[in-house]
Amino acid sequence: MTTRFKWLTLIFLFIAVAGITAWFALQGLIAKDQQLSVKPPLQFSKVKLEPLESSIGLQARLPFLSIISAAEHASRDNQTGRGEKQTCKKVLGAKVCATLLWEYSIARDGDVEVTSQGDRLQLKLPVSFSGVVSVDGRGGKLLGLRNKDIDGKLALIADLNVNIAANWCPTIESTVRYEWISDPKIRLIGGIRLNLRKSVDKALKRKVSELQTKLSGLVDCDNFRQTISEQWRVHTLSVAMKQKEDSKLRITPISASVSKIGIESDHIGIAFELAATVALLQTTLPTAQGKRRLPDLTPYTQTPGTVEFSLLWEVPYQQLKDTLSPKLIGKSYSSGDSNALTITSVDLYPSGQLLTIDVGFEATALKRLFTTKGHIYITARPLADPQNNTLRLTDLAFTRAIDSSLVSALTTIMRQQLLTALVDASTIELGPALGKIEQSVEDALSNPAKTGGIPITVKPPVVRLMALNPQSQGIAAIVHLSTQLDATIPEDVLIR
Numbered sequence: 001m002t003t004r005f006k007w008l009t010l011i012f013l014f015i016a017v018a019g020i021t022a023w024f025a026l027q028g029l030i031a032k033d034q035q036l037s038v039k040p041p042l043q044f045s046k047v048k049l050e051p052l053e054s055s056i057g058l059q060a061r062l063p064f065l066s067i068i069s070a071a072e073h074a075s076r077d078n079q080t081g082r083g084e085k086q087t088c089k090k091v092l093g094a095k096v097c098a099t100l101l102w103e104y105s106i107a108r109d110g111d112v113e114v115t116s117q118g119d120r121l122q123l124k125l126p127v128s129f130s131g132v133v134s135v136d137g138r139g140g141k142l143l144g145l146r147n148k149d150i151d152g153k154l155a156l157i158a159d160l161n162v163n164i165a166a167n168w169c170p171t172i173e174s175t176v177r178y179e180w181i182s183d184p185k186i187r188l189i190g191g192i193r194l195n196l197r198k199s200v201d202k203a204l205k206r207k208v209s210e211l212q213t214k215l216s217g218l219v220d221c222d223n224f225r226q227t228i229s230e231q232w233r234v235h236t237l238s239v240a241m242k243q244k245e246d247s248k249l250r251i252t253p254i255s256a257s258v259s260k261i262g263i264e265s266d267h268i269g270i271a272f273e274l275a276a277t278v279a280l281l282q283t284t285l286p287t288a289q290g291k292r293r294l295p296d297l298t299p300y301t302q303t304p305g306t307v308e309f310s311l312l313w314e315v316p317y318q319q320l321k322d323t324l325s326p327k328l329i330g331k332s333y334s335s336g337d338s339n340a341l342t343i344t345s346v347d348l349y350p351s352g353q354l355l356t357i358d359v360g361f362e363a364t365a366l367k368r369l370f371t372t373k374g375h376i377y378i379t380a381r382p383l384a385d386p387q388n389n390t391l392r393l394t395d396l397a398f399t400r401a402i403d404s405s406l407v408s409a410l411t412t413i414m415r416q417q418l419l420t421a422l423v424d425a426s427t428i429e430l431g432p433a434l435g436k437i438e439q440s441v442e443d444a445l446s447n448p449a450k451t452g453g454i455p456i457t458v459k460p461p462v463v464r465l466m467a468l469n470p471q472s473q474g475i476a477a478i479v480h481l482s483t484q485l486d487a488t489i490p491e492d493v494l495i496r
Helices: 003-030 064-074 139-143 197-216 221-231 317-328 405-425 431-445
Strands: 053-063 079-091 094-108 113-117 120-135 148-164 170-182 185-187 193-195 235-242 245-258 267-282 306-316 332-334 340-352 354-365 370-385 390-398 427-429 456-458 462-470 474-488
Touching: 053 064, 064 113, 064 120, 064 267, 079 197, 094 197, 148 197, 170 197, 235 431, 245 431, 306 317, 306 431, 317 340, 317 405, 317 427, 317 474, 332 405, 340 405, 340 462, 354 390, 354 405, 370 405, 370 462, 390 405, 390 462, 431 456, 431 462, 431 474
Parallel strands: 053 474, 267 306
Antiparallel strands: 053 267, 053 306, 079 094, 094 120, 113 120, 120 148, 148 170, 185 193, 235 245, 245 267, 306 474, 332 340, 340 354, 354 370, 370 390, 390 427, 456 474, 462 474
């Protein structure tokens, strides 16, 4: 064998080996559905966020006008009675005795007045006294007293101490007195004037006692408790999170407290505080309904009217996927060595307390000599931004790379461009969804149909996204909502 032939044989073998090696390498590059990094297992965090106890405060006002209406309603019926008294007078030197008989009526005569007197409430009712006096027997003719009209005026004054008992029963401690404005008198013949004040006082004392009892029961305890009891239940409110998808806001009451009654210049003030759990549920989940036992009130400790919700809300992974996909799918990235990568799909699932982003891609290399498809997996930590109400994916990192020639070919693109694109796209705006929660809560709390007929003014709520934790179907989020509630109690709640 000549030397030249040997060299030609060696060159041929070298070319063949190189070709075969290149062919195998190319086949490795163009293999379909290549997995470039380790796929983390699907597992959600064992730490489960539960609804936290929230505080719902209500600053209630009972206007003096409502008390006046209730007092006028209580005094709408006239009080009537009868009386008699024997009296003797000398007429033309002769002693004449007769028995006076009368019928009387006591009626409210004007507007009721309500004023504050320190820590007590003073209620003043103008009252008129009217009646008819007659004398039985022959004395009536001599005295000129038959069917004589009699009238007088007085003011009934009630000092009231208003409170609310632990059993939700409003209580009124009252002290009632009266002052004569004009005495009840009649004039007889011969210039005789007959003052019936002492006789009327006896009758009035009995009526004042009755009025004191009526004032103490001015607020219908059973009616008031029934109104509260009907609302002491699990409330489920609809929240339109998407056009064709509703969620349910579930408020479960736990306990309640009430402040001391405050007497102001034109109203009585009282503050309630409700402890409750609040959760936002998907419509597919069961929502408990029904009344709950009304507990006794506990001592009040909070700022009047303050509402502090700690709302549990689950953001579905599909919602996150729907938000990320338009930002990434179809985007192409390339390097100067003619390698290119296009994102074809995005998926998310939980991996403990992290999220895994499954990025599907189509890649070309060697000046489009070959095209291949595959998946790469990126882990991220979800983080709540309470200032901007956004969910941010932080600490993005590729999972451990699988030994592949394609990894080397696309390293520059993946490390420098793809990861940067994911970081830029990973801020997810939740403000619009939180805005719908905010509006639904405001509408529900200010709806008299849901508040026992009591109108409530709601200060525009402030909503903040506070904490996140991956769970089986989505990311559990704690949302903090704060607002202020003011109520005005109408008279129809007070009047029997």
